[in-house]
Amino acid sequence: MMDAIEESVEYHDANDGNMFRLLEDDHHGCSNQVVPQKKKKKLSDWEVSFANVAAKMGPSDLADFLDKVPDKYPPVPMFRLTRFLDYYDTALSGVSCPWCEMFKDSNLASLIDVPLCHIPEPVLRTSVEWLNQQVPERIRCDFVMLTFNYIFSYLVTPAKDFVPRSELIFIMGKTKMAMFVTLAMILRSKPHVLTKVLPSLRRFAPFYKVPGQIPLTLWFITQASKDDLSLGLLSWAHNLLPLVDSHPQSTDAILDFVEKILAKPDDLARTLKAPLWEGEELIPPHSFEILLRLTFPASSEPTTSRFKAIYPLLKKLALVHTTSNSQ
Numbered sequence: 001m002m003d004a005i006e007e008s009v010e011y012h013d014a015n016d017g018n019m020f021r022l023l024e025d026d027h028h029g030c031s032n033q034v035v036p037q038k039k040k041k042k043l044s045d046w047e048v049s050f051a052n053v054a055a056k057m058g059p060s061d062l063a064d065f066l067d068k069v070p071d072k073y074p075p076v077p078m079f080r081l082t083r084f085l086d087y088y089d090t091a092l093s094g095v096s097c098p099w100c101e102m103f104k105d106s107n108l109a110s111l112i113d114v115p116l117c118h119i120p121e122p123v124l125r126t127s128v129e130w131l132n133q134q135v136p137e138r139i140r141c142d143f144v145m146l147t148f149n150y151i152f153s154y155l156v157t158p159a160k161d162f163v164p165r166s167e168l169i170f171i172m173g174k175t176k177m178a179m180f181v182t183l184a185m186i187l188r189s190k191p192h193v194l195t196k197v198l199p200s201l202r203r204f205a206p207f208y209k210v211p212g213q214i215p216l217t218l219w220f221i222t223q224a225s226k227d228d229l230s231l232g233l234l235s236w237a238h239n240l241l242p243l244v245d246s247h248p249q250s251t252d253a254i255l256d257f258v259e260k261i262l263a264k265p266d267d268l269a270r271t272l273k274a275p276l277w278e279g280e281e282l283i284p285p286h287s288f289e290i291l292l293r294l295t296f297p298a299s300s301e302p303t304t305s306r307f308k309a310i311y312p313l314l315k316k317l318a319l320v321h322t323t324s325n326s327q
Helices: 045-055 059-068 077-091 105-111 121-134 137-154 166-171 176-189 192-202 213-225 229-243 248-262 265-273 285-295 304-326
Strands: none
Touching: 059 077, 059 121, 077 121, 077 137, 077 176, 105 213, 105 248, 121 176, 137 176, 137 192, 137 213, 176 192, 176 213, 192 213, 192 229, 213 229, 213 248, 229 248, 229 265, 229 285, 248 304, 265 304, 285 304
């Protein structure tokens, strides 16, 4: 399928100032309510460097760059995205992007909101508006899939002279961080792009060979589904749950993903009333069969109790559509 398948800065809670996050609690106007402070974590060296550089970016610089240099690029939709990448390529030059270090199982929880949590919100807003207005959806989908392919392959061959496949030529020469930031922006701002590439992602399943590739997939899916329960469940059931058999070492991370989704009862109640995503079942029969087998194995496994805890809710989602069709 693929050749070489292919501390001056404090922790910034990504939920604060993130323009795409749906606020879970408006405190009902109680400005004097005491909110427990989250424990700050020490940033890694690359994240400190990235945060320092990102803090210096301004929306006017980005807007000026995008407005004043159109003549440099051919009038082809693909090159609009190249133009965008050029800005972040320059702005983030010198910032390392150690994907092998990032995508460790132990790092995943703290990585979910990286890199967007360090981008100033005015810059983030300007970036997303420009991407949505100037870059056609087809180009965004292609970029998302090809960049995932690039990072997935790089984790296998993490060399400085790593050469991407020929179809990635239009993003060659860009810093890895520029690609990473743009990928996160597209996924977070237009979650439905993920649904376009989920079938292609499933074809990667036989090629998961090295540590980091499943955490990458979890990060990738979480960017788009962070605030969308239905999309998260669809991605989990179709793409993540089937990986448990072949990659049992990632079972905990895959369970963490769905447990966080199911911890929102109000959203779950709404999903039970509409258990589809654009006509596709959230928990299709083949995924429910896997869930049944993992919940009621021939011999108990360390994760069996966790599957039994989530089984009742997922069973409702799996059967509600079937029940409504039979009536």
